[in-house]
Amino acid sequence: MGIEMVLDMAASVEPDRIAIGRRDSGSTYQQLVDTTARGATVLREHGARHVVFVGVNGPILPVLTFSAARAGIPIAPLNYRLATDQLRDLVAQLDRPLIVADPAYLDKLTGAAATVLTGEQFLEAARAAEPAECVPTPDDATAVVLFTSGTTSAPKGVLLRHHHLTSYLFNTVEFGSATAEHATLVSTPPYHIAGMGAVLSNIYAGRRMAYLPDFTPESWLELVRTEGVTSAMVVPTMLARIVEHLDGATAGTPALASLAYGGARMPQPVLEKALVAFPDTGFVNAYGLTETSSTIAVLGPDDHREALADPALRGRLSSVGRIVPGMEAQIRDEDDVTVLADGETGLLWVRGAQVSGEYMGKGSVLDADGWFPTRDRARIEDGFLYIGGRADDTIIRGGENVAPAEIEDVLVRHDDVREVAVIGLPDDEWGERICAVIVPSHDDHADSEAVRAWCRERLRGSRTPDDVVFVDELPKTPTGKLVRRDLVSQLTLSESA
Template identity: 80%
Template sequence: MGIETVLDMASSAHPDRIVVGRRNSGLTCRQLGDLASGGATALRDHGAGHVVFVGVNGPVLPVLTFASARAGIPLVPLNYRLSDAQLCDLVAQLDRPVVVADPAYAGKLARAADIVLTTDDFLDLARQVGPAEFAPAPDDATAIVLFTSGTTSAPKGVVLRHRNLLSYLFNTVEFASAGEEQAALVSTPPYHIAGMGAVLSNIYAGRRMVYLPDFSPQGWLGLVRDEGVTSAMVVPTMLARVVEHLGGAPAKTPTLASLAYGGARMPQPVLERALVAFPTTGFVNAYGLTETSSTIAVLGPDEHREALADPALRGRLSSVGRIVPGIEAQIRHDDATVLPDGATGLLWVRGPQVSGEYMGKGTVLDDDGWFPTRDRARLEDGYLYIGGRADDTIIRGGENIAPAEIEDVLVRHDAVREVAVIGLPDDEWGERICAVIVPESAEQLEPEQIRAWCRERLRGSRTPDDVVFVDDLPRTPTGKLVRRDLVSQVELVQLV
């Protein structure tokens, strides 16, 4: 059984319900199924070994998702923001690629594959050709390949098999649970696991998907209001921009019952302001990785509101919540010893939705099926706290220091808009701590003010040795900090 079964089940339950697009002009479940069947025939007729998608969010994504699954061909959404050379390099790693791209990107992919179709051409073909007979996709066949963002190393193609994705879906989403009036606003990009997860989970639940191709706070709020959006998913940078745009005013989005966020660390002050701006909305922190087929821990709406109301529980807002059903988690020392509750170490997870497999490289699961996330974390009273990537740990004088510990303190300074803490080489200490700050205003800040703020709230060994002010921090489109670029940027500033 493959992920195409999700659409088959939904079509049987509510064939005439609009599931993709605007209320008055979207695709019904039946129409989506017809397009997917025609698209599968077209992809097979073109001899595709992989289907590459390069484009923004839109109705073509669910069509391609189920067309490729029905044809038994892996779908590979790529980051349309990459350079021509980077895109061509990734496509070159794939067997018999057929590229489907938005017209704006089709031209720069002309040399990447023998067959390059615009999204319009593909949809026309899907409408014209008839459905063909296809055997169900085997559980262990590859459904989707997603390339990692490459924030710490070269991008790797994560292999997600049908069984991984279906396990995530069946354990976290109730079939046909959405009412006809419910609509989900999807603004996370197609090449992100949240973008692909949104297709599967919303179709399975029977919830209409509304796409926002190019994010802006005004456009996002406008679409929520105009389309009666009841649920949405954002990355932290998006929520920060929405909160900043509101400027302390209420959001006035009465239909928005659920707002999920994830993909990167959420600054707690931004979250607290958002909870005030959206007083009737249930917030959900969804933590997961590409390699885990999306969410593996959730902090739910009631837990958000309880933590906001009770200062004794406020710190829980910095957690990613509780482990979801079907997933096991362990915190391990560097030597693989399992650590007790409350201790910080490396997060390992296990479960049927966990892939841990990379294209051309094989699996990184250990002999017992555990996946090393490379995130530093702790489990405390059943809640999971993420301290950042293991590669980001600063080793100063033999002491391991998590940048997140210092960032969480600095971001509460009124004059700090954004902050990232990095380690720089030091002859005496091995590494020294450098706080890189985007100030809230053009008013001059003194580095010693920042150091004093930290010294009052943290141990002396956590006080930044250097403080550097910049206009912005290098991030991926989904909000992840690219620390290697930041280190190069700071080193260049210090040389000038």
């Protein structure tokens, strides 16, 4: 069964329910079926083997996703923020692409493929086409190609096959669970697994999708209120900006029943303030990777409120929750073989039907038993999964492994710290020295030595930063992931200048 059946199932139950857009002007499920059947014809007539989308998240994304699925070809949403040569390089890796792009990005893509259309041009062509004949898509065909963000290496094209995505849906989402009053606000980028997951999971649940292409705290809150949004997902930087904008006030979003977050580490002080600002909202921490077709662990609403209410459980707010049904997890030693005991920190490996672990042109990285190496440092304690950052981020100081997250979790609680990243810099004596890079919360902040002294009271001496540097901002991806390699390069260059 291909993912196009997800839309057909939803339309068969509620054909006249609004699927995408505003509640007074959106498209129904049946209209979406009709449009995507005609969109599939457009793709077949052009002989496309891939659909490339370059643009912000909006109603065109589900149209292209299901049009591609009906045509039996993958969709590849690309990061519209990339430089022209980077975008064109990714397009060149795809066989016979048809590009659909927002007008703002057409100049970057002219000549990159035989056909380059705007979203409106694609819709016009679809309206003039006949509906494509329904041909079931094989389970093992590729449905989506997502290029990893490349925070530690060049982007790799992850192949998500139809059976990976449907396995994720069947195990984690209840079909038709939404009512006509339910609406979700989608503000995650289309080239991120959360953006693609939002299309599939909300259609499967029968939930209307409203869109916010350009995020600001004010516009996000306004849309939640005016559209009666009942669920939303944000990345940590978005939630931090919303909390800062509210400045201690409550959000005033009574309809918002669920607020999910993920994509990067969430500073615990930000989360604690958000739980107070949204007292009637259930918070969900969703942890997943591109290679796992979205969520593999969830910290649910009850977990959040219990941890906030009980100081003995407060540490659970820094976890990503429990492994979802259909998935297994192991913590292995650095040898990638030895399975560690409960509470020990090592490398996270996962297994399940939703896991791909397959890269375009590179094949699968699953081991002989189907386990995928996430390369995240982690531990499992009392059934809760704690992520300690990427294995590549580990600082080796004097032969001792230091996880940046251990130090960041302490520093972020300093009153003068808005954001912090801990990195390793080259050092002749220690191999690497620990550097804390801080975005201060106000102009009149503590000096470097005062921050180091504060850390020394709360951390072992070997964990106290050797250097403390203050900056205006940290380099991040659009989904809020810290790009440590850029930070290391910046500080290494500044030292050598």
